[in-house]
Amino acid sequence: MNPVLEYLAQHHERFVRDLGDYVRFPSISAQPQHKPDLQACATWLAERCRQLGLDTELCPTPGHPVVLARTPRQPGSQRPHFVVYGHYDVQPPEPFELWTSPPFEPRLSGSSLFARGASDNKGQHLAHLNAVEAYLHTGTELPCDLTFVIEGEEEVGSPNLAGFLEARRTELRCHHVVISDTGMPARDLPALTYGLRGIVAVELKLTGPSRDLHSGIFGGTVDNPALALCQVLAQLRDRRGRVNIPGFYDDVVSLSPYERRQLARLPYQERAYTKFLGVPQLAGEAGYTAWEQRSARPTVEINGLTSGYQGEGSKTIIPAWASAKLTFRLVPNQKPRPIARCVQRHLRKLCPPTVRADIHIGHGGEPYLLDPRSPAARAALRALAKAFDREPVLLREGGSIPIVTEFQRILGAETLLLGLALPDDNAHSPNEKFDLDNYAAGMRLGAALWPELAAIA
Amino acid sequence: MNPVLEYLAQHHERFVRDLGDYVRFPSISAQPQHKPDLQACATWLAERCRQLGLDTELCPTPGHPVVLARTPRQPGSQRPHFVVYGHYDVQPPEPFELWTSPPFEPRLSGSSLFARGASDNKGQHLAHLNAVEAYLHTGTELPCDLTFVIEGEEEVGSPNLAGFLEARRTELRCHHVVISDTGMPARDLPALTYGLRGIVAVELKLTGPSRDLHSGIFGGTVDNPALALCQVLAQLRDRRGRVNIPGFYDDVVSLSPYERRQLARLPYQERAYTKFLGVPQLAGEAGYTAWEQRSARPTVEINGLTSGYQGEGSKTIIPAWASAKLTFRLVPNQKPRPIARCVQRHLRKLCPPTVRADIHIGHGGEPYLLDPRSPAARAALRALAKAFDREPVLLREGGSIPIVTEFQRILGAETLLLGLALPDDNAHSPNEKFDLDNYAAGMRLGAALWPELAAIA
Numbered sequence: 001m002n003p004v005l006e007y008l009a010q011h012h013e014r015f016v017r018d019l020g021d022y023v024r025f026p027s028i029s030a031q032p033q034h035k036p037d038l039q040a041c042a043t044w045l046a047e048r049c050r051q052l053g054l055d056t057e058l059c060p061t062p063g064h065p066v067v068l069a070r071t072p073r074q075p076g077s078q079r080p081h082f083v084v085y086g087h088y089d090v091q092p093p094e095p096f097e098l099w100t101s102p103p104f105e106p107r108l109s110g111s112s113l114f115a116r117g118a119s120d121n122k123g124q125h126l127a128h129l130n131a132v133e134a135y136l137h138t139g140t141e142l143p144c145d146l147t148f149v150i151e152g153e154e155e156v157g158s159p160n161l162a163g164f165l166e167a168r169r170t171e172l173r174c175h176h177v178v179i180s181d182t183g184m185p186a187r188d189l190p191a192l193t194y195g196l197r198g199i200v201a202v203e204l205k206l207t208g209p210s211r212d213l214h215s216g217i218f219g220g221t222v223d224n225p226a227l228a229l230c231q232v233l234a235q236l237r238d239r240r241g242r243v244n245i246p247g248f249y250d251d252v253v254s255l256s257p258y259e260r261r262q263l264a265r266l267p268y269q270e271r272a273y274t275k276f277l278g279v280p281q282l283a284g285e286a287g288y289t290a291w292e293q294r295s296a297r298p299t300v301e302i303n304g305l306t307s308g309y310q311g312e313g314s315k316t317i318i319p320a321w322a323s324a325k326l327t328f329r330l331v332p333n334q335k336p337r338p339i340a341r342c343v344q345r346h347l348r349k350l351c352p353p354t355v356r357a358d359i360h361i362g363h364g365g366e367p368y369l370l371d372p373r374s375p376a377a378r379a380a381l382r383a384l385a386k387a388f389d390r391e392p393v394l395l396r397e398g399g400s401i402p403i404v405t406e407f408q409r410i411l412g413a414e415t416l417l418l419g420l421a422l423p424d425d426n427a428h429s430p431n432e433k434f435d436l437d438n439y440a441a442g443m444r445l446g447a448a449l450w451p452e453l454a455a456i457a
Numbered sequence: 458m459n460p461v462l463e464y465l466a467q468h469h470e471r472f473v474r475d476l477g478d479y480v481r482f483p484s485i486s487a488q489p490q491h492k493p494d495l496q497a498c499a500t501w502l503a504e505r506c507r508q509l510g511l512d513t514e515l516c517p518t519p520g521h522p523v524v525l526a527r528t529p530r531q532p533g534s535q536r537p538h539f540v541v542y543g544h545y546d547v548q549p550p551e552p553f554e555l556w557t558s559p560p561f562e563p564r565l566s567g568s569s570l571f572a573r574g575a576s577d578n579k580g581q582h583l584a585h586l587n588a589v590e591a592y593l594h595t596g597t598e599l600p601c602d603l604t605f606v607i608e609g610e611e612e613v614g615s616p617n618l619a620g621f622l623e624a625r626r627t628e629l630r631c632h633h634v635v636i637s638d639t640g641m642p643a644r645d646l647p648a649l650t651y652g653l654r655g656i657v658a659v660e661l662k663l664t665g666p667s668r669d670l671h672s673g674i675f676g677g678t679v680d681n682p683a684l685a686l687c688q689v690l691a692q693l694r695d696r697r698g699r700v701n702i703p704g705f706y707d708d709v710v711s712l713s714p715y716e717r718r719q720l721a722r723l724p725y726q727e728r729a730y731t732k733f734l735g736v737p738q739l740a741g742e743a744g745y746t747a748w749e750q751r752s753a754r755p756t757v758e759i760n761g762l763t764s765g766y767q768g769e770g771s772k773t774i775i776p777a778w779a780s781a782k783l784t785f786r787l788v789p790n791q792k793p794r795p796i797a798r799c800v801q802r803h804l805r806k807l808c809p810p811t812v813r814a815d816i817h818i819g820h821g822g823e824p825y826l827l828d829p830r831s832p833a834a835r836a837a838l839r840a841l842a843k844a845f846d847r848e849p850v851l852l853r854e855g856g857s858i859p860i861v862t863e864f865q866r867i868l869g870a871e872t873l874l875l876g877l878a879l880p881d882d883n884a885h886s887p888n889e890k891f892d893l894d895n896y897a898a899g900m901r902l903g904a905a906l907w908p909e910l911a912a913i914a
Contacts, residue, residue, distance in 0.1 A: 197673060201771040210735025215758045216654060216856025219786050220750035221730075223740035226759035226781070227694060234691035237684060273678075278667025283680035283811040293677035301672045302683035303774050308761035309782060314658040314819050316784050317760050324683070325766060327773050329676050354740040362771050399673025 004447045007134040012440060015130050016113065018048070019439065020106040022088075022122045023115035029064060029089035029156045038064040038152050041088050045150060052133035054148070061160040064089065064152030068168070071132060071146045080144040080457030081174040082450070083413070085403065086125025086181065087154030090117035091428045098430035111436050118434035119425040124180040125150055127420065127439055131446025143454035147172060154181075158403055165410040175457040176376055177407045178449065180442060182397060182419030183427075186267050190384040190441070193417035194370040194377055195296060195396035196404060198330035200340050201362030204229070204347055205323035206355040212308065212317040219318060223354035226307040226322040232350045233324055236300050241285040243300045243328070247342040251333045255296050259372060262394040263291045295396035299329045329398065336364025365400040370414050379452035380416045387445035416453075418445060461904045464591040469897060472587050473570065475505070476896065477563040479545075479579045480572035486521060486546035486613045495521040495609050498545050502607060509590035511605070518617035521546065521609030525625070528589060528603045537601040537914030538631040539907070540870070542860065543582025543638065544611035547574035548885045555887035568893050575891035576882040581637040582607055584877065584896055588903025600911035604629060611638075615860055622867040632914040633833055634864045635906065637899060639854060639876030640884075643724050647841040647898070650874035651827040651834060652753060652853035653861060655787035657797045658819030661686070661804055662780035663812040669765065669774040676775060680811035683764040683779040689807045690781055693757050698742040700757045700785070704799040708790045712753055716829060719851040720748045752853035756786045786855065793821025822857045827871050836909035837873045844902035875902060 008015075025041035028034040042058055042065045049056040049069035056069040067088070093103035093116045101107040103116040113123070125148070135142050149172070151161055165172060182193045208225040209218075238244040255263070268290055274282055284293035303326065308319030330339060340361045351357040370377055372394050384392035397417075404415045420442045426432045465472075482498035485491040499515055499522045506513040506526035513526040524545070550560035550573045558564040560573040570580070582605070592599050606629070608618055622629060639650045665682040666675075695701040712720070725747055731739055741750035760783065765776030787796060797818045808814040827834055829851050841849035854874075861872045877899045883889045 199673070199773065201773075203771075208736050213734065214856065215756070215760065215784055216656070216786060216854070218734065218751055219756045219758050219855060220752075220754055221739055221741045221747045222734055222736050223738075224758050226762050227690060227757070229762070230687040230690040230759070231694075233684060233687040237688075277670065277675065277679055279665050279679050279811065280813055281680075281811045282678055283809075284678045290678045294675055295677075297677055299672070299676045300684070301676050301681050301773075301775055302687070302764065302779075303672065303772055304765035304767045304776065305683050305686070305762040305779060306767045307759065310761045310763045314660075314782055314784060315760055316656065316658075316758075318758055319761065322759075322762060325771055327672055327771060329673060352740075354736065354738045356737055397673070398676060399671065 002447070003138040004131070004134040004140050005444060007138050008130065008440070008443045008447065015439070015443070016436060019113060019118065019123050019126055019434070022126060023106050023117050024104055026104045027089050027117065027152065028092050029153050030092050035064070038089060042067055042152055045088055049129065049148065052129060053136040054132070059164065061164055063160045066152070066164050067148070067150040069148040071142055073145055077145055080454045082144055082146055082453060083172055083174045083177045083411070084125065084128050084146060084148045085177055085179045085407070086128070086148070086150045087121050087152065088150050089152045089155050091120065091155050093430070095430065100431055112433040113436055114431060114433040116432050118432055119421045120427040120432065121154070121181045123434035123439050124420045124442060127442030128180065128446040130443045134443070134447060143451050144457070146450070147174070154403070161403060162406050162410060165406065169410060172411055174411060174413050176453060177411065177413050177415040178418060179415055180418050180420050182417045183421040183423060184419060185393065185395060185423070187422055187435070188388065188390050189267065190388040190390055190392040191395040191419065192372070192377060192380050192384060192392060193395045193397050193419060194372045195332065196368040196401055197295065197298070197398050198334065198336060198365045198367035199400050200328050200330060200336040200364040202326045202328070202340060202343050203323065203360040203362060204232070204326065205321055205358040206232070206351065207321040207358070208355045209318065209320050212320050215316045215318050222318060223352065224318050225355050226319055228352055228355045229307065229322040229324060232347065233302060235350055241283060243298060245343060245346045248298070248339065251335070252298060253332045253369070255292060259296070259394065260292070262372065263296070263396070264289065265393050266291050266395065295398040296331055298331050298334060301327050301329070303327055330367045332367045332369035334367060336366060340364065365402055366405050368404050368408070370416070375456040376414065376416060376453065379456050380418060380449065383445055383448040383452045384418065386448040387441050459904070460595040461588070461591040461597050462901060464595050465587065465897070465900045465904065472896070472900070473893060476570060476575065476580050476583055476891070479583060480563050480574050481561055483561045484546050484574065484609065485549050486610050487549050492521070495546060499524055499609055502545055506586065506605065509586060510593040511589070516621065518621055520617045523609070523621050524605070524607040526605040528599055530602055534602055537911045539601055539603055539910060540629055540631045540634045540868070541582065541585050541603060541605045542634055542636045542864070543605070543607045544578050544609065545607055546609045546612050548577065548612050550887070552887065557888055569890040570893055571888060571890040573889050575889055576878045577884040577889065578611070578638045580891035580896050581877045581899060584899030585637065585903040587900045591900070591904060600908050601914070603907070604631070618860060619863050619867060622863065626867060629868055631868060631870050633910060634868070634870050634872040635875060636872055637875050637877050639874045640878040640880060641876055642850065642852060642880070644879055644892070645845065645847050646724065647845040647847055647849040648852040648876065649829070649834060649837050649841060649849060650852045650854050650876060651829045652789065653825040653858055654752065654755070654855050655791065655793060655822045655824035656857050657785050657787060657793040657821040659783045659785070659797060659800050660780065660817040660819060661689070661783065662778055662815040663689070663808065664778040664815070665812045666775065666777050669777050672773045672775050679775060680809065681775050682812050683776055685809055685812045686764065686779040686781060689804065690759060692807055698740060700755060702800055702803045705755070705796065708792070709755060710789045710826070712749060716851065717749070719829065720753070720853070721746065722850050723748050723852065752855040753788055755788050755791060758784050758786070760784055787824045789824045789826035791824060793823060797821065822859055823862050825858070825861050825865070827873070832913040833871065833873060833910065836913050837875060837906065840902055840905040840909045841875065843905040844898050
């Protein structure tokens with residue numbers, strides 16, 4: 001047996017105790033009163049990094065500090081360099097009454113450790129740190145240089161991460177970024193998340209009369225802005241569930257047969273999924289599976305509608321205006337700005353001359369795609385297979401992870417998303433837990449990943 | 458000259474002073490603190506009725522009292538009987554700062570008397586009372602019996618009027634009800650309002666998932682209830698501006714060529730109307746004039762839309778539900794219940810199986826139509842012509858006047874709507890005024906009307 005894996009197996013109980021210590025810090029970045037707890041948590045983590053042999057800095061930012069920890073470097077090292085990202089801050093635990101045990105008192109039950117932050121994300125990056133400890137304490141040479149960047153503001157949108165990366169751009173230049181902060185589709189189904197959807201937000205407001213009008217006195221002679229809005233928005237999706245805007249699909253990269261075969265391996269039960277969402281019937285773009293629809297195909301959604309009278313009973317008005325908040329989920333290679341322009345152009349065309357249209361383009365985020373047949377992706381898949389002793393799956397996520405595009409923009413590096421969370425880990429919910437089998441598998445992943453990645457770098 | 462008209466001309470200044478006294482009462486039915494003012498106002502009015510020679514009762518109701526005043530009856534009178542309706546309560550005067558002079562201190566300026574309630578409705582029914590005074594004080598025989606019903610709760614929906622009419626049903630049995638509480642389309646253009654639109658309110662709520670869903674994680678596999686709502690509502694009106702619901706027009710009585718000719722006489726300037734409403738362009742059912750569209754054709758309006766996130770910025774959700782408040786304006790002979798059923802049936806048909814539809818039928822009101830060529834209508838038109846010395850027009854109103862249908866339901870009598878308000882009288886707005894020329898014309902109308910109506914009763 002390889003000494004690194006042997007070390008990890010031997011020290012498993014201590015690693016679980018370490019995680020228990022780590023999750024005791026109520027490092028809730030969204031709540032200002034917890035600022036000292038974030039500082040204490042970062043200090044604990046930095047000390048832990050130093051103990052295992054990393055050159056560690058506690059780097060202040062305008063918000064909570066970043067823990068920066070490097071494996072010892074040989075002078076003038078030409079070895080491949082990888083950055084491991086994680087975050088020590090956690091979601092607020094409220095509502096407390098739904099927790100079976102206090103959120104910041106770790107509780108072991110079966111193969112799970114229950115605590116806020118256990119899965120998202122303390123357990124996941126601690127697994128990587130433990131793997132490095134095993135390398136260093138067994139005298140096994142790491143085939144690469146590693147830098148851990150563990151921030152304290154992920155749950156509030158990482159407002160200071162980009163600035164930090166810009167400031168440290170030279171020393172953080174690397175071959176790849178590795179993040180374990182996503183999920184696995186099921187127990188024993190390790191996954192490489194190779195694609196993320198992007199997003200662009202658009203707000204449309206239609207204004208008709210200069211004030212709400214009496215619908216009896218004037219109704220019949222003016223357009224109703226709420227009805228006009230419905231007639232515009234109704235046209236944005238066709239009967240096959242496609243976004244009905246000219247040019248919208250121009251830059252969409254089709255799923256390859258290989259990707260579709262891989263996505264088809266993901267577990268899916270229509271009845272259970274329908275019940276979980278509580279919908280009477282699923283709906284989506286014709287010709288695609290649910291996994292494809294929710295992660296690899298673009299969408300249009302109305303996030304909110306506002307018009308006229310919304311209280312009890314009725315008010316017989318023609319409302320002066322009506323508005324809708326829209327978001328479009330984007331897939332590679334759609335870009336937020338060109339898509340926003342094509343949405344805007346089409347909305348202007350659809351709006352009738354009987355109302356005035358105001359269109360506001362909101363935030364945007366680019367989609368992300370790592371070639372799933374690239375050497376790095378294959379290396380990550382081999383490491384996953386070794387760590388879990390299972391054939392890993394390829395996964396796309398339907399949401400965005402803005403830091404991934406930040407790493408690409410600032411460091412020019414692609415990210416390997418190797419999540420360890422299970423679907424029932426209750427991230428962001430009461431009774432969050434982390435599976436200790438996955439904790440151990442995460443450590444074995446750390447052990448296997450660096451030789452695989454270094455070999456292809 | 459006829460002694461009644463002579464009397465009215467001679468006493469004009471005193472009648473103006475009377476109106477000034479009457480409007481000093483802040484008889485604001487919507488504001489509980491004004492209850493004593495309503496009582497005082499009703500007492501003043503009852504006293505005024507007694508002075509001019511009417512048998513007067515101040516009738517308590519669960520709300521504000523009704524003033525009931527009868528012309529002296531000959532024992533066993535077989536003369537025709539008419540009811541004159543009015544209301545002594547007024548709209549709240551707020552916002553005070555927009556009034557040029559205090560709302561309850563009458564101010565004469567040019568031919569106008571400014572005060573809250575001057576036009577709506579104190580001046581209008583006082584004109585009728587003055588005409589009766591002229592009959593009685595000149596010893597001119599009235600050709601009919603009259604009963605004035607002046608209530609104090611019109612501006613709050615007349616909650617106790619139906620009960621009062623039911624209780625007095627026998628003594629109030631009459632040939633026609635006369636109400637001067639509507640408007641004239643322009644100065645010197647007296648009008649008989651012979652039609653009103655009805656209404657039915659419907660609320661539609663579409664529910665999809667059991668809670669708001671993350672649009673990244675789940676978007677693409679479930680319908681968006683807000684978009685589904687838009688796609689349903691968009692179909693309710695066609696490109697020609699017609700309500701697009703099977704059966705909706707089945708009971709609509711077409712405008713006769715006579716009516717269309719009459720409505721075409723009404724003043725209308727498209728540019729001024731467009732500017733007044735503040736819309737970029739008018740819109741309405743193809744093939745009808747604006748006057749026809751707003752008073753004699755049915756409509757569908759969305760009064761309010763509610764779904765998802767409505768605050769600042771964006772929230773990337775698929776909302777769990779979306780709802781709309783709708784009202785349909787009805788024209789003779791559409792009935793609220795059958796129309797509600799046909800709307801409900803069609804909405805159910807339009808709603809896709811991917812959402813659950815809840816449809817709530819709200820309040821309804823029947824449309825009203827008096828045959829404009831009936832003897833009573835012709836008699837009223839003759840009286841208007843005499844009083845104003847102008848050819849009167851026939852008018853329909855686009856709104857509803859629920860008491861009109863109540864009079865029909867409870868007393869079995871049709872109502873003649875002979876409004877004296879001008880479009881710029883600012884009813885319900887700051888700086889309400891009543892035109893004193895119209896006040897005088899209203900008295901002459903009262904003088905001319907009873908012989909005309911009695912002759913055809």
